[in-house]
Amino acid sequence: MKIEPKFTDDFGDIATLNSDKIEPTFNPNGRGSSPINPSHYKSHPSGIECIQITEHMSFNLGNCLKYIWRADLKHDDGGAEDLNKALWYLEREIKKRLNKA
Secondary structure, three states: OOOOOOOOEOOEOHHHHOOOOOOOOOOOOOOOOOOOOOHHHOOOOOOOOHHHHHOOOOHHHHHHHHHHHOOOOOOOOOOHHHHHHHHHHHHHHHHHHHHHO
8 A cells, every 4th residue: 555645844835934924933942832843843751852863864764753753742643644654754765775775
């Protein structure tokens, strides 16, 4: 079964990003929530932020972990949407590695 998740991001649709409606504020201290540093990436019981781990990974594996990390924190669907996105990135990474072999 091929999974094609519908991707949305924390900002909404791309057209909104190009408008004057959103003014992202970067919060380097990780306190509070902002469009760039949302709370669902900082609420892990370990106290570790998702980016502290994913920045040491490849793009596909980092995104896979990111979606697993927030699966129970962002949507009210039991994590299904984010777990499907994680699977999509994992399958992409596997195909990439198999093509190099």
